[in-house]
Amino acid sequence: MPKLITNIQNWIAGLPYGLLVVMALFMAIAPIQPEPHLVQKFQWLMNGSPFKLIDVFDVVWHLLPTILIALKVWLSKKSVA
Numbered sequence: 001m002p003k004l005i006t007n008i009q010n011w012i013a014g015l016p017y018g019l020l021v022v023m024a025l026f027m028a029i030a031p032i033q034p035e036p037h038l039v040q041k042f043q044w045l046m047n048g049s050p051f052k053l054i055d056v057f058d059v060v061w062h063l064l065p066t067i068l069i070a071l072k073v074w075l076s077k078k079s080v081a
Helices: 003-014 017-029 037-047 051-079
Strands: none
Touching: 003 051, 017 051, 037 051
16 A cells, blocks of 8 residues: 555544544534535535535535544444454
8 A cells, every 4th residue: 555545544543533523513513603504505405506616625624524534434444354
């Protein structure tokens, strides 16, 4: 496996779950007023509103801690097997 991928996997494995959970919860509800971005973007999808590239980036940005949690869990299960 390339060294860069191994370094990224080690970095993700070193992130504490507590910090990731707090970050995921915060990013999921940010900004609180007028409504969270994830709720807004989901409503846009349901209404068929056009998405721009910045909207895709915004969704990925707000889901990044959740994605890191999923990767951390996947990597920990992969290393056990």
